[in-house]
Amino acid sequence: MAVTAAPAQAASCNLTTGPYQRQVEKFLGRPVDGVQSAADCQATKAFQAKHGITPTVGYAGIVTWRTMNTMLEQKAAGKTPNKAGKCPVNKGRIACVDLTRQLSWIQDGATLKYGPVPVRTGKDGTETRTGARKIYHRNINHWSSIYRVWMPYSQFFDGGQAFHSVTKSMWNPPGSGGCVNMTPADAKAYWNLLKNGDDVFVYGRKPGT
Template sequence: MTKRSRVRRGRSRLAALAAMVGSLIVTGAPGASAAGTPEVRLRGDEGTVMCRLSTGPYQRQVEKFLELPQDGKQSAEDCAAIQSMQSAYGISPADGYAGLVSHRAAALDWAMRNPASLTGCAGRSRLVVCVDQTRQLVWVQRSGEIVFGPVPARTGMPGHRTRNGSYKIYKRVEKFWSSLYNAPMPFSQFFDRGEALHASHRPIFEEPGSHGCVNLRYEDARTLWPMLRVGDGVVVFGKREGK
């Protein structure tokens, strides 16, 4: 693909994303918020929201994942696309900033459109749950074919890291209650001592990480529940960034 073709493709995706948040309104020259962050105003369907024009630490990566021109610099057009993606995944604040949370959501968006990028999971079992800690993704493959996902996940925070390795599910409890943390863990599927795949009632992109388990959105965990059995493989790899 030529550079011109890539730019056209990026602009087409940008137009589709920007349409979701309404027309872009720049009120004069970019100003600054009370915190000194550059901003513009974007008029969306639910009123006017503020858009950060400062370049985020994951700017170039997010531009790549959203198929935007990759210059590593925030623009009003970039912000419209990032805000749209943030809104689609329930990220708050949806301010268009390319931070770590937005990077994770954009990586998910990219992976769903590019299943060939789902690599690094070499399990011994015919059916294996793949936990990519770097991208905070989970998918299931059977004999190398992806049969579920990718979906977003949340693995262990510092001090409670989810351990990398190859495991097998050894216990399943649909309505598990954690006495250690005094909290529900619906659709728990244990694979490494006390670590399990299970549903979380927290927003999935929210920091900090888990206490070692692999958290999933409730609907994703419920969908995954009937697909797995005791003895199915789980492969955990990569390294999670963030708190």
């Protein structure tokens, strides 16, 4: 008798109803009934796999919903990320980083110049530090002797913390070692728009830290 993959696939999916079941179902466009189904589980599992959320078993837990909620807040920001006025508009060109929404953008006064774009900031224990900073060193292909990885388009603004590109998802938990991770395209755009001495302002608090 041939052995099919179905039992193994089913075994890898958690069919328990999670605490954020309804929210996750709504986000994924699934029927919102608050009860885990095999289809709900597979859809959730696919989302988790795409963004490196572990365990990747389709359970609607806090980390999965936190990631989805951050995405919703980012979408809601639209083209007015500084609507609340939390990033200074009296500095000229400045790179803003909102840890709460995991968003960054460049503005000149009150004029948006680039973004907002999703970013991946420091995890619990290695948080991206808040406050007013300035870019003090740039290296287009920096090698990290601490983490032993390349950090393309690095622009350092606070004691080793920098904007730089990574190839993983911006929503991959738990976060970075303190740097502001960006997609290669966004990190390159920041490289072209900023220079040494430009202002950086980091505020808020990353969910889960």
